[in-house]
Amino acid sequence: MARHRLLKAVLALAAAVGLLFGGLTASPRPDAGAQPAPRGAAITNPILWQDFADVDIIRVGDAYYYSASTMHYSPGAPILRSYDLVNWEFAGHSVPRLDFGAKYDLNGGRGYVRGIWASFLNHRKSNNTFYWGGCVDFAKTHIYTAASVDGQWTKHTTIDKCYYDAGMLVDDDDTMYVAYGNTTLSVAQLSKDGKTEVRSQQVFQTPSNIGTLEGSRFYKRNGSYYIFVTRPANGQYILKSTSGPFGPYTVQQVLLNLPGPVAGGGVPHQGGMVQTQNGDWYYMAFVDAYPGGRIPVLAPVTWTADGWPRLQTVNNRWGTNYPAPNLPPPPRPVKPMLGTDTFTGTALGPEWEWNHNPDTTRFSVGNGLRLQTASVTGDLYAAKNTLTHRIPGPTSTATISLDLSAMRDGDRTGLAMLRDSSAWLGVKRDGGRNRVVMVNNLTMDGNWNTKTTGTEVAGAGFTGNRIWLRANADIRPGAGRQARFSCSADGVNFTSFGPGFTLNSDWQFFMGYRFAVFNHATQSLGGAVTLQRFDLTTP
Incomplete structure (x- = not known):
């Protein structure tokens, strides 16, 4: 019942404004990232x-x-x-x-x-x-x-x-x-x-x-x-x-x-x-x-x-x-680990890692990262070409901009909190229409096989071809830490979407949570999205 009440409330909001995300509270864009500390930093x-x-x-x-x-x-x-x-x-x-x-x-x-x-x-x-x-x-x-x-x-x-x-x-x-x-x-x-x-x-x-x-x-x-x-x-x-x-x-x-x-x-x-x-x-x-x-x-x-x-x-x-190490002056500042990537080069930077090896024929870099669907599956854990980024702590925020114009029916794309217990905010395209949804309860068993493929806990219609998705993650050590999702139709005005997602703090998976951007098919290959921008900020 709680799920139905939440879904009803989100749909009512969308109907009231005529377009999901209109007239919402302004949220600033992420900044350009932290500057390197001066020489002699403690x-x-x-x-x-x-x-x-x-x-x-x-x-x-x-x-x-x-x-x-x-x-x-x-x-x-x-x-x-x-x-x-x-x-x-x-x-x-x-x-x-x-x-x-x-x-x-x-x-x-x-x-x-x-x-x-x-x-x-x-x-x-x-x-x-x-x-x-x-x-x-x-x-x-x-x-x-x-x-x-x-x-x-x-x-x-x-x-x-x-x-x-x-x-x-x-x-x-x-x-x-x-x-x-x-x-x-x-x-x-x-x-x-x-x-x-x-x-x-x-x-x-x-x-x-x-x-x-x-x-x-x-x-x-x-x-x-x-x-x-x-x-x-x-x-x-x-x-x-x-x-x-x-x-x-x-x-x-x-x-x-x-x-x-x-x-x-x-x-x-x-x-x-x-x-x-x-x-x-x-x-x-x-x-x-x-x-x-x-x-x-x-x-x-x-x-x-x-x-x-x-x-x-x-x-x-x-x-x-x-105290600061006693070292010679550096030859140059190092590149900050926070900031913005607009994928304008010819290859991904070394901060990016795929979930398993990617199908290199299904993505391209330059003027954005184009992600063609590379798997037909209902299981995010089985989907190829899911791109991941480490999450800076103690809290941080990832914001992505996606061009949805080349999606096809059955495609699923979005921004995930990826680990052995996962959740995501993104877009489902079915019957020629897009819906923005939050899905949680994606889980693995102790042998890292998929146990559950997820439950939609919030959703609403979406008519645009470009969407901004945001995840804020609290990864301080301990139980009960949460990630929260929000989204926008213009990259300026964001609204919370779906319930908070409680992160799994068990150690057995060894790797910590990551931000992940995905695009996979559930019906047939051929669709694509373009990741136009990735912003990473703290706190």
Whole structure:
């Protein structure tokens, strides 16, 4: 009954004004985005309130690079770049396409919560080459290389074993090693060209009183070898060898149950360490902060006289603030992560990732992003060419403008809050007419199969060919956080549409919520929409 009363009220509003959205309260357009902080900016945690999990961080010259997991999103393994460890920009992706089987194309299967897990990123000075590597589907390890992080990445080799949660070390003599494993930790030596494994051996068995250790990162300092590992999801440990990369190793605790800097969030853990140009060390970890995901935090590290790292805390917790890193002036400001995209180039920027691999014949960029229908389905989770964007926290707003003039009967398009429990606001075209609708109750089961395809909870007729859709999301960690939708016929006057959508704050899906733009058919292919503009603002 509540649904019917809501629908009746929305329809009555549309009838009263003669056209949906007329005469509504004005809402300002999103601004152009935040400006980068000045040089010498202090560390304020979280460094980024966005979902960038399983951190690997390196420095090459004066630039810092940050690699993260992406599971089923494509392209995979995004790389961020910074010159001060505080302000970051999107630089590229190490995995241009999830070339690991048909399920990542949404053909005959689906790759949800598979794909790109904790992986490594490093740079080899001898050939000026970046290396990315990761185990996919618990089967094989794939290694990609590139001359620059924002250039073309190429699949370099496939090793017929799983380097689970791997970290790479390029030793002083240019030998490449990979530390990997869960509880039973091993080190592999790669061939000179990095294409094959020369040897591998177990180097550490985690004591029962510690439990599980994984998420390896591999370092060398003052002649000693270190494997930096996490106890999920509340601890960090480090192994040290003075006898070479194959050990033996001794272990020390770095942190356990340390209060974090994000209210309601978890213990900082996993991630990696990096040494600055001036010799200082920092640890970039992540904090579980669902429904938004796993977000990065940064803290200084010092070393004891006998060569063990110590995290600098503030009042016995990971600090919210630390002094600015002592670094040279940056060569340029980084590109802000907020702002507007009008899709005027020839390709999507690296801030965009598709839900699974896209059908590249069904979209084009330039004067907007044209999304042709690529799937005939009633299930958004099965629809190809759904474009996603991370949600900045603690709250943020995405506003899109869609040209609907090429839609066909049976087509569905809109703006979604996408995760294992989803909702969307958009347009259904049936019988030659458009209706604007809100749909919620799209859910997955524990195996990431579709459980429910959604329930329409609000709807009204719409006669225009251009519509603005908006989602405001509160992704602060904790239960009961909501997203709210609104829409407009002119891009200025917005009205709320449908009930608030309560976000799922469970961790099991691993990835946080994303804004998603979709267009799929339920009858036949041939229709299209054009995404003319995407605005992202906070708060």
